[in-house]
Each structure stands twice: as C-alpha cells, then as structure tokens.
Amino acid sequence: MLNLFKKKQYVTVPSGKTEQKTVNEIVESKNSIPDGLWTKCDGCGKIILKSDLENNLMKCPNCSKYFRIAARQRIDLVIDNNTFKEYDRDMMSLNPLDYPEYEIKLKKLNKETGLNEAVVTGEGLINGEKCVIAAMDSNFLMGSMGSVVGEKITRAIERATEQKIPVIIFTASGGARMQEGIFSLMQMAKTSAAIKRHSDEGLLYVSVLTDPTTGGVTASFAMLGDIILAEPGALIGFAGPRVIEQTIKQKLPEGFQRAEFLLEHGFLDAIVKREELKKTLYQILLMHRR
Incomplete structure (x- = not known):
C-alpha cells in the first residue's frame, strides 16, 4: 500500500x-546518457543537440540566438584553410601582484581550453587576401585583458604595420583583468598607441565586436576601428546595465547596450550575421587593397 x-x-x-x-x-x-551531448538555449529555453548547434555555426536552430564561440573556432570561420600562422603561442602571464591562486587558475584554464591566454593572434588569408587577425576568447577568464593579452595584440598590430597589411580584431571581453591591476590598465594605452601607428601608415583596421565586449577593451582598441562591425545581439558597453541603473537611478531603454541599439545610435557601421562575416570582411579588404 x-x-x-x-x-x-x-x-x-x-x-x-x-x-x-x-x-x-x-x-x-x-x-x-553521456554528458555533453545537449545544451540549453538561453534565448528560447529549448534543449539543443550540440552537433546541430555546431552545424549551424553555433546559432540556435530554433530562435537564432548566437552562442559564444572559442577563438580558434572564430579564426577557422573566416581564415582560409591551412593559411593561418599563429604568433606568440607560448606567451603566458606571470603574477606581478602576487594575487592569491592566480597561477593555479591560469593552469586550470590552460588545461580546460588549450589556451595559454585569452587571445589568439596570427596572420592568414581571407579568400586570398592577407591580413593579421586577433581573436579574443571569453572561455579564458572571460576574455579579460591582462599584460599578455595586451602584449600579444600590440605585437600583432606592429607586425601588420611592418608588413603594411590590414588588421582584424574580434573582441570578446569582460574588460581589464583585476588580478593584474595597473599592469592590465596599461594595456589600454599600449594597444591604442599601436593602432595609431598602424593608422598613420594609412593601413586598415577592422574591429568586430562580439558578445560580450565591455570594460577596458571597449574603452581602447575595440572602438578604434576604421570600420566597426558587430554580431547580432552582442552586448557592447563599458559598465554593465545593472551598474548604470544603480548609478543613475533610472530604468534603461529596452535593448540598451546591444548591437542593434548601438547601430541605431551611430556607434557601429554594420551588424553582420555569422554566416556572412567572411564574405563581408573579404569585400572590405578588397575595397581597401593598397
């Protein structure tokens, strides 16, 4: 009973x-059933087979919400097969401020992501057009910009300046890395100065903003592009919406700090779908070929 x-x-x-x-x-x-076969979409709430998601360029097949993708996936999406030559792959962060357990966290992330830092840089071809490319990875400490991230991006820009070729940077970051303090904030000036020297040579810089692009990255090289593109729905801003609302004591407009809102208010040149990104970048490179 x-x-x-x-x-x-x-x-x-x-x-x-x-x-x-x-x-x-x-x-x-x-x-x-083995773990890792399924994932849930934050947009529509539906359960998706991961293989279906990957076959759809990491977009939800139901509501088309964009999932964040890793740096190497991003590079494979736009760079011609077998043409990518990576820069500074073995460069790793130290712990200049002796921040507790920082080295442990970096080693753990290295094991989980296969990356030494939150950005991958190098050169390659887009439909035969040569460029230098940098792609940030939000899987590594939320893409935060520490001294190595800033150094790798600066070196990549300087190589592009030497070769007199365009630079394309995919941003995805929570901002400056708190574990490195002032060393992190210094990267804002260093990367911006490298962009200025590249621009003085009459060379092209295309910035592609992905979700999320915030903090010190937004306040430096992310918004300095000759042409600024963004993916649909990307969060772009300096401080987060909740911080702003608490500061000004007002409710923000619907979609505030999303790519569509920024395009409407003149901060972006275009919003480009993921499947059209390689074609769009190729057209831009052709238009600005020296």
Missing part, C-alpha cells in the same frame, strides 16, 4: 514480460 500513489510506467523487456518502473528509475536510466 505504500507505493499505491507512486507513478509507474510499463515497459517491455526482452522476455516479452511487462516490467514496472517508477519515474525515478526512468530518470536514473536516462542519466546514463
């Missing part, structure tokens, strides 16, 4: 007999 109201489901077993299973037992059997 104790199990009288316990919901049961009948299933057929190989012997042809009927077996009773409780809901809990069914759930436990489903938990034996």
